[in-house]
Amino acid sequence: MNMNFSYNFPAIKGVQASKDFYTVICPLRLIPKIFLFDEEEIPAEHRAQRLMNKSRIPEITNYILENPKDYVFSSLTASVDGEMSFHPYSEEFKDIGRLTISLDSKFLINDGQHRRAAIEEALKISPELGDESISVVFFHDRGLLRSQQLFADLNRHAVNTTSSIGILYEHRDQLALVTKNLITEVPLLERYTDKEKVSLSKNSPKLFALNHIFNTNCRLLGKKKGELISDQEKQYIKEFWEIFCDSILEWGLVLKKEMSPRELRATSIAAHGVFLEAVGIVGYSLFSKYPTQWKSYLKQLSNIDWSRDNKSDWLGRAYGPTGRINKTNETVQLTANLIKVKLGLSLTDYELQMETRFMEGNRVGA
Structure with missing residues (x-):
């Protein structure tokens, strides 16, 4: 050479x-x-x-x-x-x-x-x-x-880290930092958030996965990872989750240890990511259209039946015919649509189109 x-x-x-x-x-x-x-x-x-x-x-x-x-x-x-x-x-x-x-x-x-x-x-x-x-x-x-x-x-033998671990170890992204701070400040989230897993087993002692809360915050602000967050948006996230946690009666039972996370997961959609992200979409609409009234709307979540037995509301939206929770962008949006209707909020043209397709599909399948 x-x-x-x-x-x-x-x-x-x-x-x-x-x-x-x-x-x-x-x-x-x-x-x-x-x-x-x-x-x-x-x-x-x-x-x-x-x-x-x-x-x-x-x-x-x-x-x-x-x-x-x-x-x-x-x-x-x-x-x-x-x-x-x-x-x-x-x-x-x-x-x-x-x-x-x-x-x-x-x-x-x-x-x-x-x-x-x-x-x-x-x-x-x-x-x-x-x-x-x-x-x-x-x-x-x-x-x-x-x-x-x-x-x-x-x-x-390469094993990708879970998205929850990625958020936990992220020290630059503002939304990740806000999400982690939020968990330490809200007692329910601090006690019942799994910071490693992206989905929880039926026997998990936790209610939420970190990535679900992060994704909910993304939907809440209509932002993606890496985008800047204003002080007003940070304050909104904190106040939103405080009222959100107080408005889901079943979560209060878990916090008081009158119901186990396992039991709630088996009987309600309120212990699943599809529900959290759907409420995030609703929250974005509230923040955009009702900047001074959103709290009163959000508190009305306590009047909604989140049980899986409520098939007329959640079958085909939050879960399928077998009862299995199905979280996709479509099911999250369909769940959000019905929550908005129950809160007395108007649907966007896109959401109305989704509802039309959903109703037509149900008629065909009937």
Whole structure:
């Protein structure tokens, strides 16, 4: 190998399955140059597993640009088809040295192509990021014959964190912070919110999942994760939940330990995410149209029958013919529609259209 035509990296050598691999620190400015990504040039047998979801790239790019002082990335993992050699710095430390890779080698990312693309976009806007670095794990793979199996093995045991855990560990997003603060301030939520799970088992001692409260707040303000929240909106969320919790009589029974969460979950829709998010939609309408009267409307929730036995109201909306709770955007909206009607609120044109389709479907199925 001609040393004048090669990449040289300080590296640490490791061994897995009797095969060497190398971890290097690579300046961000080199990432787009080393790891070219042209799907047309990647063989089909590799390309199929690596089609990028391009909608993810702006999100990751913005994460870098908006958090220049505390962003963090895990290592990229890549296969190398080409000449490689490792040169230890000393006899005493044989696993620390310099990794040399020929310039005509082919690199194929096994894990991290979205990060690579986001880094490239971020560098276009903030070139100074080029002096920062990321760790890269290289596997020598002649002909890229192992790349498919590497991809499969790297993702086989990957377990995504739940959305509740993501909210719990989020310290930048305003809506996540407001939601977590809310839970500490409202006794019912503090005691009966599961901060890890996204859905609760029938025997869970909790009433709510953190992600359900977060999603309800999104609907309550008509906002998405990452959007700014005004002080007025923060105050509205707090006051809304305080009145909301006092207006659901069954929740009060749970708080007094006169009813268990398990019993409430089995007998009422008021212990399920479809209900929470539906009330969030109603709350958004109240906040928008009745800024001075919304509290009196919200308190009327105490007059509504939330029991599963109330099939004339909730069958086909909050749950299906088998009695199973079914939370989709459609069922959340249909549940919200009926709550609005019961509170004496008008429906939007879109909501009226949904009601028409719902009624027509019920007539056909009758």
